[in-house]
Every structure is written in structure tokens, then in C-alpha cells.
Amino acid sequence: MNAIEVNVKNGYKVIVDNGIFDKIPEYALTLADYTTVTIVSDSNVAPLYIERLKKGFLRANKRVLTYVIEAGEQSKNLSNYAAILSFLANNDFKRKDLLVALGGGVVGDLTGFVASTYHRGVDFIQVPTTLLAGIDSSVGGKTAVDIKEGKNLVGAFYQPKGVFFDIETLNTLPEKEMINGFGELVKYGILMGGTLWKNLLSDNLSLENCIADSIRYKAEIVEKDEFDNGVRALLNLGHTLAHSVENLSGYTVPHGLAVGYGIRRIAKACKNNGLLQNSEYEQIINVLDKFSLTYIAPFSDNALIRASVKDKKAFADSINIIVINAIGNCSIQKFKLDKLGEFFND
Amino acid sequence: MNAIEVNVKNGYKVIVDNGIFDKIPEYALTLADYTTVTIVSDSNVAPLYIERLKKGFLRANKRVLTYVIEAGEQSKNLSNYAAILSFLANNDFKRKDLLVALGGGVVGDLTGFVASTYHRGVDFIQVPTTLLAGIDSSVGGKTAVDIKEGKNLVGAFYQPKGVFFDIETLNTLPEKEMINGFGELVKYGILMGGTLWKNLLSDNLSLENCIADSIRYKAEIVEKDEFDNGVRALLNLGHTLAHSVENLSGYTVPHGLAVGYGIRRIAKACKNNGLLQNSEYEQIINVLDKFSLTYIAPFSDNALIRASVKDKKAFADSINIIVINAIGNCSIQKFKLDKLGEFFND
Numbered sequence: 296m297n298a299i300e301v302n303v304k305n306g307y308k309v310i311v312d313n314g315i316f317d318k319i320p321e322y323a324l325t326l327a328d329y330t331t332v333t334i335v336s337d338s339n340v341a342p343l344y345i346e347r348l349k350k351g352f353l354r355a356n357k358r359v360l361t362y363v364i365e366a367g368e369q370s371k372n373l374s375n376y377a378a379i380l381s382f383l384a385n386n387d388f389k390r391k392d393l394l395v396a397l398g399g400g401v402v403g404d405l406t407g408f409v410a411s412t413y414h415r416g417v418d419f420i421q422v423p424t425t426l427l428a429g430i431d432s433s434v435g436g437k438t439a440v441d442i443k444e445g446k447n448l449v450g451a452f453y454q455p456k457g458v459f460f461d462i463e464t465l466n467t468l469p470e471k472e473m474i475n476g477f478g479e480l481v482k483y484g485i486l487m488g489g490t491l492w493k494n495l496l497s498d499n500l501s502l503e504n505c506i507a508d509s510i511r512y513k514a515e516i517v518e519k520d521e522f523d524n525g526v527r528a529l530l531n532l533g534h535t536l537a538h539s540v541e542n543l544s545g546y547t548v549p550h551g552l553a554v555g556y557g558i559r560r561i562a563k564a565c566k567n568n569g570l571l572q573n574s575e576y577e578q579i580i581n582v583l584d585k586f587s588l589t590y591i592a593p594f595s596d597n598a599l600i601r602a603s604v605k606d607k608k609a610f611a612d613s614i615n616i617i618v619i620n621a622i623g624n625c626s627i628q629k630f631k632l633d634k635l636g637e638f639f640n641d
Numbered sequence: 642m643n644a645i646e647v648n649v650k651n652g653y654k655v656i657v658d659n660g661i662f663d664k665i666p667e668y669a670l671t672l673a674d675y676t677t678v679t680i681v682s683d684s685n686v687a688p689l690y691i692e693r694l695k696k697g698f699l700r701a702n703k704r705v706l707t708y709v710i711e712a713g714e715q716s717k718n719l720s721n722y723a724a725i726l727s728f729l730a731n732n733d734f735k736r737k738d739l740l741v742a743l744g745g746g747v748v749g750d751l752t753g754f755v756a757s758t759y760h761r762g763v764d765f766i767q768v769p770t771t772l773l774a775g776i777d778s779s780v781g782g783k784t785a786v787d788i789k790e791g792k793n794l795v796g797a798f799y800q801p802k803g804v805f806f807d808i809e810t811l812n813t814l815p816e817k818e819m820i821n822g823f824g825e826l827v828k829y830g831i832l833m834g835g836t837l838w839k840n841l842l843s844d845n846l847s848l849e850n851c852i853a854d855s856i857r858y859k860a861e862i863v864e865k866d867e868f869d870n871g872v873r874a875l876l877n878l879g880h881t882l883a884h885s886v887e888n889l890s891g892y893t894v895p896h897g898l899a900v901g902y903g904i905r906r907i908a909k910a911c912k913n914n915g916l917l918q919n920s921e922y923e924q925i926i927n928v929l930d931k932f933s934l935t936y937i938a939p940f941s942d943n944a945l946i947r948a949s950v951k952d953k954k955a956f957a958d959s960i961n962i963i964v965i966n967a968i969g970n971c972s973i974q975k976f977k978l979d980k981l982g983e984f985f986n987d
Contacts, residue, residue: 377788384790385790411797412796414794416868439761442726444727445730449759
């Protein structure tokens, strides 16, 4: 079992293992003496896992409520947010009770935002059931909803009390959702290098080790910069172009594929501009291909750059881009917007 | 000038003085180099003060946006919250820009909640224009909106970057709004005792000193217990019954009057139960009368207690009540619900 500490104020553990699902209620109930537990999930995940999770809490004589949203990014909105808040209030859910996010990033982000604001903050845990949520969105305390003006534009930094990731749940994950997670996994590999990158290159990789390494890397970054004012920006490797692609495609391109494309482009730009050795560039392309991250966006560089300015990470006349100096050595570089086209130019 | 430090993480100053209004933009712009300033106000306060405040920011070459909500508690809702978020996004308001809450508690709580969640947190300052907001709601970082299931049920702990209270703005405050503030002022007097209580007893009181003392007392409590898990509960003196009165009256009784009634009842109960000396009890009643806090609620004790259980501060079978042992010496006492009627019984 991997028990990874996230040492922020009110720190917590990320438990990653095979076959721990039925023990999650027991783990969660060591955190505090909750009276009521509300499990939020979505229409894909609930039929597979919600009763199993509920059972464990019932066995411990807890009152259990469930709330199921429709699966998909379109559910991560203020109207579901308000509906869950009312549901909790109407069902006498108290400040000292526990919220559980069971599912992928949408459920985790939305439930986390509810937890951060209901009674100005109640405890919640993350039970990710997708690779993307397990290695990325469930750890680090970024919660959010989308508004029509932009994705993740409204939210809070609010840490869970624990993250419980049973890797066996990935057995029920559709392949395209696995690939979605691979985009972030390759990102962590390039950022961290070392054992994680070797594992990704290997013909005989251990997914569990890859996951644990990614979370360990993310936990370290979050500890250094919980509120995203500095090094946490490294986690945006590949994300500036990815957000543009998602935006221009009307969010039809899955996040992981968009990140894969973003990494592909930034790796090439870093090679072309003399930052990254050719041999490492080729490793990156090989790993992207190996993990089916082969999506190529049909948008011009001009359009991608224009879209990135509208992204929340952009400032007036310049933008921070994460560049790859080597595998395991990335850095934040500020670009004037008019230089960015040049940088990406083949 | 009183410059009171609130020494929490990311601490800030509360500036209290006469005639500082036109200097507020200058003070605020020492906090950071903002590009855009958005002033949120209400339909009562905006006609009096918004242009004056705007002018100062314009003089400093800042881009200024204004957003005016309808005056009144009914505006403190999720629909105005969502509307302001969209307004900001549509007007290119960025993560490093500044929100200004100009008005009373409704504007402050709502704007603070927007600030805490837009891009997961942007800077905001409080410019209170009511006594209630100036001595109480603008300091301490409690932000909130109401939902139909309850007042302040949704919100965040999120500190402002500064509070700028020009006492001269109280000259435009309707008398009933002054009395509303007196409820909290008397509360602070009983909690703090000392100079503040003497001032309240005096025929020749200095309102500025009363205000500064109240804020100083609140700042100390907030420093000790920012997230309301302990001593901050002292600030609920008189509030358990007050919330019940507000609730049972459909929020037609102003907060300050309800708090005045709550204090009157708790003082009497403390005297009757041998906690509080008769002479101090009489002082309290005299001060309440002097400040026109003479409202008597037409609800039975039974109804009030039943309503308090539904309040968010109540737990299953017991409730924390702030008792007055002496002026300047209050404490948190847990009551079984079935003992509460006895305690309040004349």
C-alpha cells in the first residue's frame, strides 16, 4: 500500500492500493466521528460503486445520503452546485458531517467546491475512480465549477481530509478514459524524470508505481505552493495549448488528449529552439505514441495562441509557458505574446 | 486614525477614521498593482458614494467597473453571486485585480464570497458604510450568501486585504440602521468590558473609540480562532435567540434589534440563575434602553428554542449558549436542549 502524505496545513494522506475499496468507509471514519455521510457520484459510476461504498458506512451505523449527477463535464455547473447545497440543508446535513466524492474529476471538483462552502467548509474525502482523477484532480485541493464564460473559473483551494484510490476501480474504466489519464501521467513523467520516466519507457511498466510516483510528485509541488502562486505552475506543462484546443473544439477533445498534443508541441518547440536534446525529444514522442496520445489538433498556431490569451492563466501582454529543458527538468518561462508564434513555429 | 492589525495568515489592517473616504483608493493601491478595480455596492449606497470612490481609482489610472445590487438582505443570494461572477468574467476581470465591497453587510458578505471563489480567490477590500458592517461583518473574513434553507448557509472564510471605515459615512445612515449597529456594539461592550463598557455607560461617549475598541476586540478573537472552532463562538452572545427571532419573524426584525432582545434575555437568565450580579444586569438593561434596543419578541420560549435547534449552530441534543458571568467575562456553555427552557424561564 502507498500512503502518500500531503503536508499542507491540515495535511492528509493519499492511499493508493489494489482492492481497498471495501475498506474506505473504515479508513474515512478514523478521521472524525461523523453522524451523516453524503456520497456524491455520477450516473456512470454510481451504478457500479455507490451501493458498495454505502454499505460500509451503514455497517458502521452512519446515516448515509446519496446524490447522483449526470455524468459529463456539463454537470460541473453552478446549478448542480446550488442543488447539492439545498439537498444537504434539506436533509439536515451538518457542519461536522462528511461529504464523499465518488467518481472522476467532475464529481471531485464539484463536490469539493460544495464542501468548501457549505457552512463555510465541511470535511470531504475523494474516492477517485478514474486515472485522471486519481493521479491529478483528486490531490491538491483545487475545487471548481465551470461557468459559461470559462472552465474552472469559480472555485476554491480546499483540501480533502483524505484521498482513497483503489486502482482496481480502473478495471471498469473505458479505454478512452484511461488514455485521458495517460496525458497527465506522461506530463508527470517529464516533470519528474527518474523512476517514473523509466517506468513509462519500460515494456513492463507497473501502473501502480507510476500512479504513486505521480501523486508523490504532485504532493511535493502542492506542499511548496498550495495556492498556485509559484512552482505549482509547473503542473501546467502542456496545458496552455491544451486549454486552447479544448476551447476551440468546444470541449469535444478529451483533456488528456489535448494535454498530449500540448506536450508534443512544447517538446518540439523546445527541441527546435535548442533547449531540449534531440534524443530526449524522441523519447517523449515515443512515450506519447505508446500511450495512444496521438491526437493532432486541426487549429492554426495563431488561433491557438489567441485562445490562450483568453485563458485565465494569461496576463495582458505576456504568458507563462512551461518549457522542457530535459526530462526531469522543466521551468516556467515568460513569453511576450508576439514571440510565442515564433517559438512554436516549425 | 486607528489602524488595527488583524494578525491572521495574510494579515491586514482595519483603518478607522473620520473623513478618510477620498483617500481609500490611495490606501488600497498600496496593496498591489491592480489593473482593474470592480466596486460592488447597493442601490442605497451607490448614489451616495460610488462615484466618489470611483474617481480616486480613475485618478490613479485604474480601470474601474461598478456593479450595483438592489439594497436588502434578499439580494444576498446565489443568483446575484452567479451574476457578479459572470459580469467579472465578461469584463475581463483578472485573478490579480481588486474587488471593493462598498456598503453594509449584504454587500460585504456577497462581494467577499465572490472574491473568495472567482479564479479561486482574488483580492478584495471592505469599505463599510454602516455601523453594523463597520464594527462586525467587515472584519474577520466570514463571507456568505443565503439560500432558501437558511441564512449564511453557504460561504467561505476569506479575509479582505484591508478594511477602510470612514466614520463620516455614518452621517448618511438612517437612524434605524444606526440602532441596528448598536445591537452589536452593546454585545462587544459586554464581551470586552473595560474602556468600551465605560464608554457605552458614559453620557458623553466617543463613537469613534467605541468602534475602534469593538474592532480591536473582534480582531483578537479572530486571531485566536479564525475558522470558528472555539472562542470565536463568544461573538454569538445574544445570537442564538436573535437568529430564532429573525427566523420566526420571517426576517422582518432587524438583526441588531434581535441581538438586543437576545442579550436582554440571556442577561436576565444569567441573573436569575445566579451567574450575573444584579447591579451588572441593571447596567446592561440600561445600556440596551439607552441605545433604543427595546424590541421585545412576541414568540414563546418554546417556539424560540425549537427554532434555535434548526439554526446551524445547533447540534443534535445540545446547544452552545454564551453566558454572561460578568461584564467583560462571558463564556461558552453547553446546554442540553431540555434544560434550555428552564434556564430562560422567568
